[in-house]
Amino acid sequence: MPVNRNALIRYKTIDKCLQNRFRKWTLEDLIDACSDALYEYEGIDKGVSKRTVQSDIQMMRSDKLGYNAPIIVLEKKYYTYEDPNYSITNIPLTEQDLGKLTEVVELLRQFKGFSHFRELDGMVQKLEDHVHTQKTKQRPIIDFEKNENLKGLTYLDGLYQAILHKRVLRIKYQSFKARLPQEFLFHAYLLKEFNNRWFLLGVKGERRDIMTLALDRIENIETDDSVHYIENEDFDPVKHYKHTVGVTVNEGSKVETVEIFIDQYNAPYVLTKPLHHTQEVLEMNEQGVIIRIEVVLNFELERLIFGFAEGMEVIKPERLRKRMMNKFERGMRNYSDDL
Numbered sequence: 001m002p003v004n005r006n007a008l009i010r011y012k013t014i015d016k017c018l019q020n021r022f023r024k025w026t027l028e029d030l031i032d033a034c035s036d037a038l039y040e041y042e043g044i045d046k047g048v049s050k051r052t053v054q055s056d057i058q059m060m061r062s063d064k065l066g067y068n069a070p071i072i073v074l075e076k077k078y079y080t081y082e083d084p085n086y087s088i089t090n091i092p093l094t095e096q097d098l099g100k101l102t103e104v105v106e107l108l109r110q111f112k113g114f115s116h117f118r119e120l121d122g123m124v125q126k127l128e129d130h131v132h133t134q135k136t137k138q139r140p141i142i143d144f145e146k147n148e149n150l151k152g153l154t155y156l157d158g159l160y161q162a163i164l165h166k167r168v169l170r171i172k173y174q175s176f177k178a179r180l181p182q183e184f185l186f187h188a189y190l191l192k193e194f195n196n197r198w199f200l201l202g203v204k205g206e207r208r209d210i211m212t213l214a215l216d217r218i219e220n221i222e223t224d225d226s227v228h229y230i231e232n233e234d235f236d237p238v239k240h241y242k243h244t245v246g247v248t249v250n251e252g253s254k255v256e257t258v259e260i261f262i263d264q265y266n267a268p269y270v271l272t273k274p275l276h277h278t279q280e281v282l283e284m285n286e287q288g289v290i291i292r293i294e295v296v297l298n299f300e301l302e303r304l305i306f307g308f309a310e311g312m313e314v315i316k317p318e319r320l321r322k323r324m325m326n327k328f329e330r331g332m333r334n335y336s337d338d339l
Contacts, residue, residue: 006038010048010056011067013037015088016154017079018071022220024078027053040161040223060088152198152215156191159200159221163188168227169202172220173213181219186211187230190237194247194300201240203230209251210235245276246300253296259315263288266311275304290315302327 013034017025027050034056035047057079060069070082133139162169169188174181188202189210198215210232241247243255259282262270267289271281276293283290295301297320305312306327314321 006042006044007056007059009037009041010034010053011060011065011088014053014056014060015069016158018081019087019154020220021080021084024074025080026077027079030057030079036223040165040167150197150216152218155215155218155221156198159188159191159215162223163191166229166231167223167225168229170222170224171213171218173218175214175217185224185227186213187232189232189235192237192241192247199247201235201237203232206230208232210240210249212247212249243278243295244298244300245295245304246298248298248300250296250298253298255294255296256317256320257292258295258297258301258317258320259290259292260305261288261290261313261315262308263311266308275301 014030017030017033031048031050031053034053038044038048057071059065060067061071062068067088069088070086071079072082073079159169161167169186170183171186172181172183185205186200186202188200190201192199192201200213200215200218201210202213203209204211240249260275264287267284270279270291271289274293275291276295278292278294280292281289282292297317302320302323305314305324314324
């Protein structure tokens with residue numbers, strides 16, 4: 001049965017709501033959510049009727065689209081999934097879906113190799129392997145890095161649309177250091193992935209400095225059209241991360257020259273996968289190599305160096321060398337003390 005775009009948006013919206021176990025969803029709440037989604041994605045401002053959402057719920061419960069969604073009503077008022085892990089996005093692909101995806105793969109493969117589309121290469125291979133696996137029921141040929149238990153991934157599409165359409169977000173957020181979550185307005189500019197985690201960049205309230213939020217620390221997101229979206233023409237993602245390893249950019253920090261010795265065992269790993277795009281080899285001998293990078297010192301750089309343990313030694317700057325030395329000394333005490 002063909003499904004039009006508006007219906008699919010409503011199904012995905014209802015699905016997203018019912019996955020959110022942090023609040024209770026009445027029929028009116030679902031109607032409002034669907035109306036907001038259609039306005040956000042399609043610019044439709046006439047809202048959604050009660051009858052339409054009721055029909056959507058019945059359609060999702062049925063086998064007509066293959067969903068068989070376990071939607072139940074609690075206290076004769078609140079809608080939820082009986083299975084907390086259920087989502088319509090988890091159901092197997094239909095033959096029609098696989099056919100369409102195969103066509104998409106064939107189209108995208110034509111652009112592989114062109115310099116403007118180099119970013120497509122990994123995505124096309126991943127999609128092609130997934131379609132092949134679904135069609136043949138064989139094991140995957142490619143195993144990409146993934147973290148299926150990572151929180152916050154359900155926010156990705158909504159955040160992308162908010163940035164695209166320049167809509168202000170009201171975010172409930174609790175950092176690792178905070179005892180309680182806080183709610184604030186946020187003007188988002190960029191979604192960034194690092195080390196298989198996703199981050200959102202923007203400004204908080206009326207502030208101008210760029211703030212980075214981890215999606216897995218977000219507890220709730222809503223759009224707030226009563227507040228004017230703050231543009232930031234000065235924000236350039238390429239410049240912002242030009243001298244950064246990871247996602248943490250310490251505003252006002254200067255770029256420093258970092259020289260590191262890597263022993264002969266670990267040198268090939270660093271030479272074939274540079275720590276940073278500014279990496280240069282200063283010296284190479286039988287003991288190992290000395291490299292130089294131009295970066296802003298941050299937490300991610302320290303963790304990267306620390307991950308090589310005894311195979312890597314910071315030569316300069318002195319303050320980074322001391323920080324790493326202190327980390328190793330504290331680590332040694334953890335192993336030397338009696339358990």
